[in-house]
Amino acid sequence: MRRHPALVVLAVAAVLALAALPGALAGSSADPGVTATTILIGGTSPLTGPAAAYASVARGAKAYFDSVNATGGAAKRKIEYKIVDDGYNPAQTVQAVRRLVEQDDVFAVFNTLGTEHNLAIRPYLNQNKVPQLFVASGATTWGRDAAEFPWTIGFQPSYQAEGLVYGQYIAKTKKGAKIAVLFQNDSYGKDLLVGLKAGLGRSSSKVIAAEPYEVTAPDVGSQIAKLKASGANVLAIFATPTFAIQAYVFANRLGWRPLVINNGVSGTANIMLIASEGGKNKVVEGTITSSILKDPTDPRWKNDPGMRRYRSILAKYANGANVNDIYHVYGMAAAFETVGLFKRLGANATRARLMVLARSVTSAGNPFLLPGISVKTGKGDNFPIQQGQLQRWTKGRWVPFGGLWTSKRN
């Protein structure tokens, strides 16, 4: 062994003790994370890594909470929102969430992003009776399995419901359509595809080609070439923003002008503008998508009080953030509902009561969601948002058509 191992042992002890000190026993109260004047919630967000573009969700939510705190908080409690980076790696999510629950003693885990990530922590949170509030993912399981996991609740419409709407739209408006699908090879992409097929049902329109891609793929040129070769006249892009942009670019290069359906995650104005390559890419024209949020770049909302509030909150509490990034709006929408819950929490602030409130929400005035979209949960209804608006990309803007669609899934 080394010359003076005793020294080494002492040194090790010293370092371990040092690392142990700041984490001394935290005080315990009736329900952790909530006092008469504060509520502490926590969540993970992909601040770095392959999904870093979605970090804006958490940033928007935090800005909203800060703005509410500036006017006294929710029911006199200031909301502290601790955001932890998980690098979009579920193993990191697990460790980070355990830290939030066991070391930081958060009242609830809020708006954690990612389907696999939330699946990884769901059993733990339910076992320890910690609310898993407004999960930032569109997997169907959040609503479908609510009986088994009562402490978990989703937020946005499920990807399957969204796919269903697209399928129904095609079945109704384009007889005999031949559909090619580019989809991300995970539950998000696959759910959209399942929904699409279900929506097409037994109509004359069919999915004739479906090409998956991995998030580690550098480009989807090969897939688009294959999809074009199938002879389809409709292209469904069930891909995240970077790859959705590529899909448009490659389709254009190949001289392919199908009708495009772009999923809501990538169907935002700033992404569409990048994809239009300064106006030279005409494939974007006529794209159909579904949305639940007000788009900051849409001139319709220039004087809308909700979006005015959005802009001022972002300017004041998230200086430097890109106003046109719609993910901020998503975060604020979720934060708005959360503040509503906290306001109703009152004196009896327990986690159990929070979940009771979360499962009996009737909120119609969310300033960040499209008008008419309500946030509703109740007995047998475990999906907070079940509506959306179809819109068409026309000359550089989204133009809505048809009324709001409603998913009947419970």
Place this chain on the structure above:
Amino acid sequence: MLAAAFADFMQQIVAGLASGGIYALLALALVIIHRSTGVINFAQGEMATLSTYIAWTLIANHGWSYWPAFFATLGLSFLGGVATHRIVIRPVERGNLLRIVIVTIGLLIAINGFVIWQWSGEPQQLDSPFTSIFGWLDIPDTVDIGGVAISMRDVGTVAVALGMVVLLWGLFQFTKVGLALRASAVNPEEARLVGVRVTWMLALGWGLAATLGAVAGMLTAPTVGLDPNLMQALLIYAFAAAVLGGIDSPFGAVVGGLLLGVMLNVLSFLSQYRLFDWFTEELRLPTALVIILVVLLVRPAGLLGHPEVKRV
């Protein structure tokens, strides 16, 4: 029917060449660093990403027009490469191989963090240099040959890669600087004896590689989108291309890149037939890596490299 299938096949080949051109550019940078300094720079991709972001921010946030930003980026990247070598690599390059590896990994982590810290993770848009070139020369964006669409931008990318190789080859073979570079890499002590300023040669190698990386980034980003992960997925394919073609051969890097791109796409095309249906998209990356492994085991010098003879 057969003609249609053939056209689809050729389209996949064309798409493969297009992707391959991109792998080739980054692989060139890797090869240059290895050839001139004997180091594998794990941070090469991130340095290229940083250069691309600099070009983007000059255009988008500071109102520069494209070509001034392009050349300014090349210059800044060169200086950045030289500076990185002198400040970060020089203190450790004499020692243990592992130390250098760890240092380049530290660079990778720090530079990637910096890009996100400064510019956030949202996708951005960067123009292609070919847009204006094609405008002047009146070249169409896409050319159709027998049902196969060929993007002139991709042709341009491959042309640039080949052009770089020719320039580098000329540099290494015919100039005194090139000779000094090669000497410094192969035998620094003896090179010093004949008067070569070895440290500066090594720094020059890094500067060249950084500039190549910047070119790679600025040609790639218009197609695949600019975000902090631009080069991460590409880096591995670039390694595969460099190993396949020969880690010390610039021409090999380009050949390796094109070959790799085509091979993967051909496999993808063939996967519709029963014999190859085991090849799914999940296996695209592992296949590239299996190629690395097989080449390393069978002929480590790569297709165009010179086999190393170990003398005892």
Place this chain on the structure above:
Amino acid sequence: MSPRVTRIVGFVAFAAFAVFVAVLPAFINDFKAQQYAYVGIYLIALLGLNILTGYTGQISLGHGAFMAVGGYTTAILMAGNEPSIACSSCDGPIGGGMKDIWTIPIAGLVAGLVGIAFGLPALRLSGLYLALATFAIAVALPPFVKRFEELTGGGSGINLFGLPEHTGSITNLEIFGRSLTFNDWLYYLSWVVALVAFAGAWLALRGRTGRAFRAVRDSETAAVSSGVSLARYKTLAYGISAAYAGVAGGLYAIANTFVNPDTFPIALSIFLLIGVVVGGLGGLTGLVFGAIFIYFLPLWAQGEDLGSLLPNRIIEETQKPGGPAIVYGVILILLMFVIPNGVGGLFRRVGQLLTSRRYSRSAK
């Protein structure tokens, strides 16, 4: 100091450390116990990697892949590999679930065999080429895992939380009349295995095997001329180090209660290599610091624990996304400048300085 005295001091120090580890949980809170459990797990992996890289001189940028093999072995054995809530797409050949502790030696064995299988062709590679090859394996493994969904659960992975085979996640463990929380159980499990692994490594390395390993590292030509079979010892090194990583991987799966292809990314392999280099190649005690470094530094870079020590303005800037990564990368580079031989090397230097003074004193 005579070798015998050194060895006795070594035993005493090791025993003292073991006692320290055993009583620590009584003084720290529950969550810290979980954190130190992870440190123990990393230590096991580092011990393995050190045998390969520090003692035998073979670079491996792919040790995370061996951890993945061990982790998935454990998960598959525990989940019983039938469609279940733990693993919705599983439909593999192995039925029934196995208790978590029994999966650990199997995880080590399977990983060890994979290591040997890799070691044989790897004999032909060295230096940078070996680094590239191991890097390639580490990056290639997650997609492979994803491809074979029926065995591995594909992209969604396997969830172990709440399985009856998984100790402690639902109910506390009753042992020796005391009730252990999940975190304490993880801590003791990891550290018992870690201490055994530590002792095992020490035993394996001090004899002929250790000398053979070091001979291979220092000069392959000289080793061969002295009759050391390169093939035998390199393959042995791969096997042992992979087995260690497999055990660590199995424990990691148990601690995380979850595995999926993203659980063992290339970053993990890189962190392990960092841990070995920072800890000090070729020595064993420095590795404890290596494990502490790779577990805690990312957290400290994010402002955890130490955040209160720094002024607010600095915290704000470094907490913007990407900031912690810059801090981590810069610290890593600086460490390579300042302590090129890692913490273990630092202690060796300190040790040398102290003893050399003694000699010069006695020379008077």
